[in-house]
Amino acid sequence: MSDFFAFVRDHADKLLEQTLTHIGLTFVSLLLALLIGVPLGILISRKRKLASSVLGVAGVLQTVPSVALLGFLIPLLGIGVGPALVALFLYALLPIIRNTYVGITEVSPLTKEAARGVGMTDNQVLTKVELPLALPVIFAGVRTATVINVGVATLAAYVAAGGLGEFIFSGIALSNVNMMLAGAIPAALLAIGFDFGLARLQNLSAKKMRVGALAFVILVPFLSAFYLLPGRQDKLIAGFAHEFYGRSDGYPGLQKIYGLSLRPRLIDQNLMYEAIHKKQVDIISGYSTDGRIKAFDLLVLTDNRHAFPPYDAAPVVRQVTLDRYPELGPTLNLLAGKLTDSVMTDLNYRADYLHQSPERIATDFLKKGGLYQVPKSGDRPQTVVMGSKVFTEQYILAEIYRQLIEGKTQLRVVTKTGLGGTQICFDALRTGAIDFYPEYTGTGLLVVLQPPAEELKKLPMQPDSVYTFVKQQFLEKYQLVWQKPLGFNNSYCLMIRREQARQLGIRSIENLVQYLKK
Numbered sequence: 001m002s003d004f005f006a007f008v009r010d011h012a013d014k015l016l017e018q019t020l021t022h023i024g025l026t027f028v029s030l031l032l033a034l035l036i037g038v039p040l041g042i043l044i045s046r047k048r049k050l051a052s053s054v055l056g057v058a059g060v061l062q063t064v065p066s067v068a069l070l071g072f073l074i075p076l077l078g079i080g081v082g083p084a085l086v087a088l089f090l091y092a093l094l095p096i097i098r099n100t101y102v103g104i105t106e107v108s109p110l111t112k113e114a115a116r117g118v119g120m121t122d123n124q125v126l127t128k129v130e131l132p133l134a135l136p137v138i139f140a141g142v143r144t145a146t147v148i149n150v151g152v153a154t155l156a157a158y159v160a161a162g163g164l165g166e167f168i169f170s171g172i173a174l175s176n177v178n179m180m181l182a183g184a185i186p187a188a189l190l191a192i193g194f195d196f197g198l199a200r201l202q203n204l205s206a207k208k209m210r211v212g213a214l215a216f217v218i219l220v221p222f223l224s225a226f227y228l229l230p231g232r233q234d235k236l237i238a239g240f241a242h243e244f245y246g247r248s249d250g251y252p253g254l255q256k257i258y259g260l261s262l263r264p265r266l267i268d269q270n271l272m273y274e275a276i277h278k279k280q281v282d283i284i285s286g287y288s289t290d291g292r293i294k295a296f297d298l299l300v301l302t303d304n305r306h307a308f309p310p311y312d313a314a315p316v317v318r319q320v321t322l323d324r325y326p327e328l329g330p331t332l333n334l335l336a337g338k339l340t341d342s343v344m345t346d347l348n349y350r351a352d353y354l355h356q357s358p359e360r361i362a363t364d365f366l367k368k369g370g371l372y373q374v375p376k377s378g379d380r381p382q383t384v385v386m387g388s389k390v391f392t393e394q395y396i397l398a399e400i401y402r403q404l405i406e407g408k409t410q411l412r413v414v415t416k417t418g419l420g421g422t423q424i425c426f427d428a429l430r431t432g433a434i435d436f437y438p439e440y441t442g443t444g445l446l447v448v449l450q451p452p453a454e455e456l457k458k459l460p461m462q463p464d465s466v467y468t469f470v471k472q473q474f475l476e477k478y479q480l481v482w483q484k485p486l487g488f489n490n491s492y493c494l495m496i497r498r499e500q501a502r503q504l505g506i507r508s509i510e511n512l513v514q515y516l517k518k
Contacts, residue, residue, distance in 0.1 A: 007179065018166055023223055026146065026150050030146060037092070041098070041100025062090075062094045070158060073086055078275075091145075092149050139201055146191075150194065159271065160239055160275065164184075168187075169266065174422075236262075236496075237283070240285045242267075243421050249307075249442060249447070254307055257305050262516070276497060283496050285495075291345055292349070301501075301509050301511070311440035312442075314482050319479040320479070347365060358399040363403060366400065380412035384411050385413075386398055388438060398438070401438070430480070439482075494512070
């Protein structure tokens with residue numbers, strides 16, 4: 001636990017900022033849901049023929065998985081606060097509409113008739129009789145909506161809307177338990193705290209509840225304003241992948257080597273390119289062989305000080321797997337040197353921009369290189385399990401390996417794609433959940449091995465030197481074998497729109513740092 005508290009202490013400012021953002025997201029969406037949901041609940045209590053349709057639509061929205069809902073909204077609203085707030089608003093609607101409807105319809109008809117008997121109008125019956133009596137039930141719906149939104153708001157980090165999900169997503173990508181807990185524990189405490197507070201309001205006497213309801217109505221806009229708190233405004237807006245933001249060879253390395261200082265939006269790496277293309281961010285982290293660099297006319301900033309080490313791609317295989325299936329190693333090495341930087345960039349371009357399937361891309365590549373062979377018919381009793389990370393290039397490499405192995409051998413390949421960050425893939429390989437996966441030497445060096453700084457200084461940051469060191473260390477420490485490199489170097493990089501780079505006079509990371517300091 002001492003490590004966890006040390007992490008919280010070191011990141012206290014960021015944690016406070018994201019907690020306030022999380023509260024703001026929750027209550028902005030709750031405020032919108034109250035403004036729409038309560039009137040809708042009142043309407044369908046008056047026109048009951050509409051009740052089943054309205055509640056049915058709200059119920060369907062409630063059942064849509066949150067990630068899928070965000071996926072539907074991103075093409076319409078882009079990234080950032082828009083899709084996050086709309087998703088949270090839609091999730092909060094059902095309990096508020098339903099409980100408002102139920103609360104009002106359950107008011108005794110005799111009570112309403114008596115109110116009309118003393119001369120009250122319909123509006124007076126609603127405001128002086130029905131709503132006050134329905135308040136406990138309405139508050140129960142608000143409690144439910146609040147707890148739901150606190151949980152779902154963690155997914156706002158997926159679309160660069162901030163919140164405690166930034167710590168959770170980064171922790172998952174880096175397999176950093178302390179980072180995950182730093183996001184999960186405050187989120188859980190917020191849900192418990194808000195639920196407890198609303199429960200106390202719900203249990204007040206009728207007279208006190210009216211005062212409590214008024215206080216709550218005033219408090220919600222106040223809490224919503226946390227999302228609008230002004231922060232430091234950077235000259236350029238950066239959007240970084242969660243893993244890049246936390247890895248020593250990512251943003252922390254740039255801070256150390258260049259003194260780069262940004263407040264990046266953390267965003268799913270599959271959305272970064274769309275974000276910069278639509279001018280929602282100015283700088284993104286990325287990979288040097290990504291096909292969208294050409295498609296979106298991006299400029300890769302020169303890394304003058306070599307903050308990013310070589311990232312030569314090669315399959316990493318369990319030694320026991322190579323011993324069990326002797327034909328596997330030579331088959332994997334058939335691709336050695338066949339995938340140059342330009343070739344891999346073109347394959348990524350076909351997938352990312354032309355939207356061709358990895359299967360088609362892999363088949364075309366193997367046929368062009370004379371490596372494609374139709375798999376032989378018959379049983380394949382022996383199976384190898386291949387993993388991959390969750391980005392386009394890895395899906396393509398996984399499909400190339402699958403077709404190559406099944407065409408050249410009698411082995412059956414089971415793929416487990418989209419395993420997430422480096423640490424997840426490595427742990428799966430080390431524990432035997434998978435037999436091999438494509439990795440990069442720089443990642444193996446700085447993320448997995450993490451040698452002391454003194455040892456790193458002695459290691460020449462050249463492709464051959466890094467590959468030899470990583471291969472030797474993996475074999476000695478983990479009994480994992482690096483096969484021959486594929487031929488391309490997919491290093492981390494920073495990118496900016498080419499036109500914007502020309503206007504600002506930025507060609508390298510050094511230029512970027514100088515510009516930000518002006």
